[in-house]
Amino acid sequence: MSERELWERYQRYLCVVPSVGFTLDVSRMRFPADFLDRMRPQMDKAFADMEALEKGAVANPDEKRKVGHYWLRAPQTAPEPGLQKDINDTVAAVHAFAADVHAGKVKPQKAQRFTHLLLVGIGGSALGPQLVADALGTHADKMQVAFFDNTDPDGMDRVVAQLGDRLAETLTLVISKSGGTKETSNGMLEAARAYQAKGLDFSKHAVAVTGAGSELDNHARKQGWLRIFPMWDWVGGRTSVMSAVGLLPARLQGLDIDGMLAGARDMDVATRQRDALKNPAALLALMWHHAGGGRGTKDMVILPYKDRLLLMSRYLQQLVMESLGKELDLDGKVVNQGIAVYGNKGSTDQHAYVQQLREGVLNFFVTFIEVLKDRPSGAFEVEPGVTSGDYLLGFLLGTRRALYEKGRESITLTVPDVSARTVGALIALYERAVGLYASLVNINAYHQPGVEAGKKAAGAVLDLQRKVTKRLGEAGTEARSAEQLAADIGLPDEVETVFKVLEHLAANPDRGVVRSGGPSPAEARYRVK
Ligand SMILES: O=P(O)(O)OC[C@H]1O[C@](O)(CO)[C@@H](O)[C@@H]1O
Numbered sequence: 316m317s318e319r320e321l322w323e324r325y326q327r328y329l330c331v332v333p334s335v336g337f338t339l340d341v342s343r344m345r346f347p348a349d350f351l352d353r354m355r356p357q358m359d360k361a362f363a364d365m366e367a368l369e370k371g372a373v374a375n376p377d378e379k380r381k382v383g384h385y386w387l388r389a390p391q392t393a394p395e396p397g398l399q400k401d402i403n404d405t406v407a408a409v410h411a412f413a414a415d416v417h418a419g420k421v422k423p424q425k426a427q428r429f430t431h432l433l434l435v436g437i438g439g440s441a442l443g444p445q446l447v448a449d450a451l452g453t454h455a456d457k458m459q460v461a462f463f464d465n466t467d468p469d470g471m472d473r474v475v476a477q478l479g480d481r482l483a484e485t486l487t488l489v490i491s492k493s494g495g496t497k498e499t500s501n502g503m504l505e506a507a508r509a510y511q512a513k514g515l516d517f518s519k520h521a522v523a524v525t526g527a528g529s530e531l532d533n534h535a536r537k538q539g540w541l542r543i544f545p546m547w548d549w550v551g552g553r554t555s556v557m558s559a560v561g562l563l564p565a566r567l568q569g570l571d572i573d574g575m576l577a578g579a580r581d582m583d584v585a586t587r588q589r590d591a592l593k594n595p596a597a598l599l600a601l602m603w604h605h606a607g608g609g610r611g612t613k614d615m616v617i618l619p620y621k622d623r624l625l626l627m628s629r630y631l632q633q634l635v636m637e638s639l640g641k642e643l644d645l646d647g648k649v650v651n652q653g654i655a656v657y658g659n660k661g662s663t664d665q666h667a668y669v670q671q672l673r674e675g676v677l678n679f680f681v682t683f684i685e686v687l688k689d690r691p692s693g694a695f696e697v698e699p700g701v702t703s704g705d706y707l708l709g710f711l712l713g714t715r716r717a718l719y720e721k722g723r724e725s726i727t728l729t730v731p732d733v734s735a736r737t738v739g740a741l742i743a744l745y746e747r748a749v750g751l752y753a754s755l756v757n758i759n760a761y762h763q764p765g766v767e768a769g770k771k772a773a774g775a776v777l778d779l780q781r782k783v784t785k786r787l788g789e790a791g792t793e794a795r796s797a798e799q800l801a802a803d804i805g806l807p808d809e810v811e812t813v814f815k816v817l818e819h820l821a822a823n824p825d826r827g828v829v830r831s832g833g834p835s836p837a838e839a840r841y842r843v844k
Contacts, residue, residue: 494529
C-alpha cells in the first residue's frame with residue numbers, strides 16, 4: 316500500500332475516545348476488507364457475554380465467581396447494593412487512611428511520620444501497583460515506594476539496605492487476595508525481621524490488603540496491625556489494581572486515584588459500545604484474533620515510547636497470559652490457547668531486539684504506545700528546531716514504517732500524556748480487550764488452574780528438603796551421596812531433586828551442610844558441619 320493509501324486506511328479505521336484523548340490505529344494490521352464483518356457474530360456474542368458479566372453473571376464458571384472489576388470504577392453498576400457500599404466505603408477509607416498517614420495522625424512507632432512505603436505482594440498483588448507507581452511517581456511524592464515481589468532473600472536484603480534507617484519511617488503493605496501466597500508470606504516474615512533488627516515492632520508499621528478470613532487477615536488481626544483493607548473474591552488478582560490493592564499504595568504515594576478511576580470509567584463507557592469500529596477494546600481483540608488466527612500464533616510485542624510506561628509489558632504479560640493461556644476451552648476441549656507478551660520500551664529496544672523484528676522470524680505483532688506530551692515544561696532543542704521528544708516520535712514512526720515495509724504488522728495506541736487518567740484508561744482498555752478476546756476464542760479468562768501445579772510441586776520440594784536435612788542430621792559426620800540420601804528417605808527416584816536441594820544448601824555456608832568429593836553429581840558427598 317502506498318503512503319497515501321495508508322493515510323486513507325488510517326482515517327477509515329481510526330478509533331477515537333475523545334473523553335481520554337485516546338486513539339487506536341490499526342491501519343498497519345493487514346486484515347482483509349471483510350474481516351470485521353465475518354467476525355461480527357462472534358463479536359456480538361462477546362459483547363453479550365461481557366454485558367452479562369457486568370450485570371453480575373457467574374463469568375468464572377470453574378470457580379463459580381462473579382467478575383466485578385468494572386464495578387470498581389462505577390460502583391452504581393454493581394448488581395447488589397451491598398457491593399456498591401463495599402466499593403464506596405473502601406475508596407473513602409483509602410482516602411481517609413492516606414490523609415491520616417500524610418498528616419502524621421497514623422504514625423510510626425519511633426518516628427514522626429511515615430515517609431516510605433514497602434509493598435509486599437506478587438503477581439496481581441504487585442504488578443498493577445508497580446506499573447502505577449512507576450508511571451506516575453515523581454521525586455516529590457508524599458511517600459517513596461519500594462517492593463518485595465519475590466521470595467529472593469538477596470532481592471529483599473537489597474531493598475532493606477536501600478531503606479536503611481528510614482525503615483523506621485516505612486509503612487509496609489502486605490497485599491494478598493488469598494492471604495496464603497508463600498512468596499508474600501515469606502516477604503512479610505523477612506520484613507518483620509528487618510524491623511525487629513532495628514528494634515521496631517512490625518505490627519505498628521504494617522497494613523494488610525486481603526480477603527476476609529484469610530491466613531493473612533487472621534494474622535494481621537491477631538498481631539494488631541494498623542489496618543486491614545478488604546479484597547473481594549469477585550475481583551481477580553490481575554484485574555485488582557482499582558481495588559484497595561492498587562488504590563491504597565497509589566494514594567499513599569500521593570497519586571490521583573480519582574483521576575485513575577475516572578480514566579478507567581471513561582474507557583469503560585467507550586468499550587461498551589457494540590460497534591466494533593468505535594470500540595477500541597473490541598478492535599484490539601479483533602486485531603489479536605486476526606494476527607494470531609484466534610490461536611495466538613503471533614506474540615504481542617508491547618513497545619511504549621515512554622520510559623514511564625516501561626512496566627506496561629510486564630503488567631500486560633500477567634493480564635494477557637494468565638487470562639488467555641489455557642489448556643481447555645469452555646466446552647472442555649483441549650485448545651492450548653494464549654498470546655505471549657513481551658516488550659520493554661522504545662527507542663531503547665531499537666538497539667536491542669528490533670533487528671529481529673524487522674528481519675527475523677515473523678512470529679509477532681507490535682503494539683506501539685505513543686505519548687504526545689514530551690515533558691511537563693521546558694522544551695530543549697538538541698539541534699536547531701528539534702528536541703529529544705521529536706527524536707522519540709521519529710524513532711517510533713520510523714520503526715513502524717520499517718516494520719510495515721517488511722510485512723510486519725503493528726497497532727498504535729496514542730495517549731495525550733502519562734497521567735492518572737490515561738493510565739487508568741489504558742488498564743481498562745486491556746482488561747476489556749482480554750475479556751472480549753477470551754469470548755472470541757471461547758475460554759475462561761478469569762481462572763488460572765495452571766499455576767497451581769507449580770505451587771504444589773514447590774511444596775513437595777520443600778517437604779523433601781525437610782526429610783533430607785533430618786536424615787543428614789541423623790547421619791552425623793558421615794558423608795553421603797545424593798543417591799544414598801534419596802534411598803534413605805524412601806524416594807530413590809527423586810535423586811535429582813535431592814541433589815539440587817543439597818547443592819543449594821551446601822552453597823550457603825550458614826545452612827550447615829558441607830560438600831566434599833568430586834564435581835560431578837555422582838562424586839558429590841554431603842554431611843552436616
Ligand atoms: O494475591 P495473591 O492471592 O497473593 O495472589 C498473587 C498472584 O498469584 C496468582 O494466584 C498466581 O499464582 C495470581 O493470579 C495472583 O495475582
